[in-house]
Amino acid sequence: MDLELLTQLTQAFGPPGYEEEIRAVIREVVTPLADSVWVDPLGSLVALKRGTGGGKKTVLAAHMDEIGVMVTYVDEKGYLRFTRMGGISPLMHIGGRVRFADGTVGVISVERREDSSKIPALEQLYIDVGASSREDAPVQVGDPAVFMRPLVAQGRRLISKTLDDRVGCYVLIETLRRLGPTPDDLYFLFSVQEEVTLSGARTSAYKIDPDMALAVDVTMTGDTPKALPMAVEMGKGPAIKVQDSGMIAHPAVRDLLIAAAERAGIPYQREILLGGSTDAAAMQLVRGGVPSGCVSIPCRYVHSPSEMVDVTDVEQTVALLSAALAPA
Amino acid sequence: MNRDALLELLYMLSNTPGTSGDEIEVRRALRPHLEGHVESLRVDAMGNLIAHKKGTGAHDLRVLLTAHMDEVGLMVVDHTGEGALKVATSGSIDARLLPGLEVRVGPQARPGVIGIKAIHRADEDENVIPVSALTVDIGAHDREEALELAPIGTRITFATTAHPLGQLVAGKAFDDRAGCAALVALLQGPPLPCDVFGVFTVQEEVGLRGARVAGYTVAPAAAFVLEGTIADDLPKEEEGSPTSEIGKGPVLTVMDRSYVADPRLVRLVIQVATAAGIPYQFKQPGIGGTDAGTIHFTREGVPAITLAIPCRYIHGPVALLDPQDLEHTVALLRASLEQLTPEVIQRP
Numbered sequence: 001m002d003l004e005l006l007t008q009l010t011q012a013f014g015p016p017g018y019e020e021e022i023r024a025v026i027r028e029v030v031t032p033l034a035d036s037v038w039v040d041p042l043g044s045l046v047a048l049k050r051g052t053g054g055g056k057k058t059v060l061a062a063h064m065d066e067i068g069v070m071v072t073y074v075d076e077k078g079y080l081r082f083t084r085m086g087g088i089s090p091l092m093h094i095g096g097r098v099r100f101a102d103g104t105v106g107v108i109s110v111e112r113r114e115d116s117s118k119i120p121a122l123e124q125l126y127i128d129v130g131a132s133s134r135e136d137a138p139v140q141v142g143d144p145a146v147f148m149r150p151l152v153a154q155g156r157r158l159i160s161k162t163l164d165d166r167v168g169c170y171v172l173i174e175t176l177r178r179l180g181p182t183p184d185d186l187y188f189l190f191s192v193q194e195e196v197t198l199s200g201a202r203t204s205a206y207k208i209d210p211d212m213a214l215a216v217d218v219t220m221t222g223d224t225p226k227a228l229p230m231a232v233e234m235g236k237g238p239a240i241k242v243q244d245s246g247m248i249a250h251p252a253v254r255d256l257l258i259a260a261a262e263r264a265g266i267p268y269q270r271e272i273l274l275g276g277s278t279d280a281a282a283m284q285l286v287r288g289g290v291p292s293g294c295v296s297i298p299c300r301y302v303h304s305p306s307e308m309v310d311v312t313d314v315e316q317t318v319a320l321l322s323a324a325l326a327p328a
Numbered sequence: 329m330n331r332d333a334l335l336e337l338l339y340m341l342s343n344t345p346g347t348s349g350d351e352i353e354v355r356r357a358l359r360p361h362l363e364g365h366v367e368s369l370r371v372d373a374m375g376n377l378i379a380h381k382k383g384t385g386a387h388d389l390r391v392l393l394t395a396h397m398d399e400v401g402l403m404v405v406d407h408t409g410e411g412a413l414k415v416a417t418s419g420s421i422d423a424r425l426l427p428g429l430e431v432r433v434g435p436q437a438r439p440g441v442i443g444i445k446a447i448h449r450a451d452e453d454e455n456v457i458p459v460s461a462l463t464v465d466i467g468a469h470d471r472e473e474a475l476e477l478a479p480i481g482t483r484i485t486f487a488t489t490a491h492p493l494g495q496l497v498a499g500k501a502f503d504d505r506a507g508c509a510a511l512v513a514l515l516q517g518p519p520l521p522c523d524v525f526g527v528f529t530v531q532e533e534v535g536l537r538g539a540r541v542a543g544y545t546v547a548p549a550a551a552f553v554l555e556g557t558i559a560d561d562l563p564k565e566e567e568g569s570p571t572s573e574i575g576k577g578p579v580l581t582v583m584d585r586s587y588v589a590d591p592r593l594v595r596l597v598i599q600v601a602t603a604a605g606i607p608y609q610f611k612q613p614g615i616g617g618t619d620a621g622t623i624h625f626t627r628e629g630v631p632a633i634t635l636a637i638p639c640r641y642i643h644g645p646v647a648l649l650d651p652q653d654l655e656h657t658v659a660l661l662r663a664s665l666e667q668l669t670p671e672v673i674q675r676p
Binding site: 040081141197200202203204 | 567568580583586587588594610613624627628629630631675
């Protein structure tokens, strides 16, 4: 496990639409590994590894963008109000910190409320950058920010902000690093704006016009106290998507992944996610339709600043993709 | 275009009825103001009016500019035995503002009134009457007459006639006839360095539908969406963020519910506004959606931004705007397009 790379990936700035920094990190790593690398109009990065066969095209997509916040108002005293970039819950963020593109750090806190037993609305939260007035505040309306938390490796577990979906980006990079010759042309797509509109994967898949598309993303687990029942656990291997709330995996794609896992002796789990979706939902519907599926890394506390994954799951996801794409 | 001509155009467009899917009169009203100023003018399968204005040849960027023709309104869905019309909303309308309003029904713009219980007979604590319980009175004597005058599917719009109001102007459908007026003003001006496709779109209010296919057809390198947007700058109980404010210039979208504006275009517009001394403001991020929401994800992706004229009381019978904001929007759009070069949006 290349923890140095994963640290770099998780800590790089990249809320939806503002992926320059994370794109630069990934671009530097993949450029020597790919036959060609380009950036699409909305900002998605594509690394092409040419195949040896008849030129069938397969897309592997992991999104570069991360959830974040955007300033909606700076009050007279210099406190900031904000809105969500992607799905964030007030419960997860009070007492946490955010970082703006220029490095400015803010603390998220909440107004005093009559009934403090209730979960506050996002409108009741504010960010304190330590300013003393509106004029003194180093940020303005429209500035995006991301949550802060370092990467910690503890035994076989990894804890960090933005494992969603930088661990997917990591899996794509590791797959590109290790993969030998493959029959298909492989398009490693590091997409933008997944957390808001899936627009990056949708538009890049349109351009590529692939024969098959796979998303590589995190999924939730059912293994925490009183979790919503879900048959995916952290540490039990990569999850092969059957369906989620935005997509039903193409049965042939799903079975191709299952067959590869069984052939290679990689443990796997069948995934049904009731709330949430991935880039595969958008890629499936471009042009005349694309057979699509998804390989998920089981992840606890998705969309919190402290997401948790298992190292073995990550490594086995790389192994599964390699087995599926380069059949021996 | 001078202010008088611009306001005359705005008034004419505001007074023209055109709900989603029934934009034919707006399209017809726009045509004579575009002919002679653009190289071609055509209508696509959805009803979008597409005007192509060739650039000076300075570079080969294709730029899509849109403003939507449709307005919110009502549609006839049934008739009562007494000859009144049952209606549903077309686009989002606050049911609280409807009772007692004067409306125009169908292609003949037949006068109608939305029924209201006399205050003498109303319960003091009566709740908001849902649209499904409202009826529109067109003076028909019975069901047969109502059916003939306003069959199911007939469009209903607010009856407002546009007029000056102090330093402001008042009218219906400023969302988005203000954007349409701004786009006409731009297209009537001299050619720009880029190739411009000015598209007057359909069905924005019901799901950004016309813009989606227009984005596909034009396949532009960048898109600028023109809107009439929410101004909620009236006094509030506590200090808070207005969506936008009247008189403070064109409103830039950084992010709304439908998309994230391209940061490079946002920077460009800010630089241009600053250099030209044109005031501007940000729309409160995270609110509303515009045609950019479907344009940006067409084909290989389209960097997009929304410029809007701040309007009070949109989606109601009378909206207000400041003519200066309208003029500034035209000026800022033109200046931004003059500075838009391939370098601004290229991805090295």
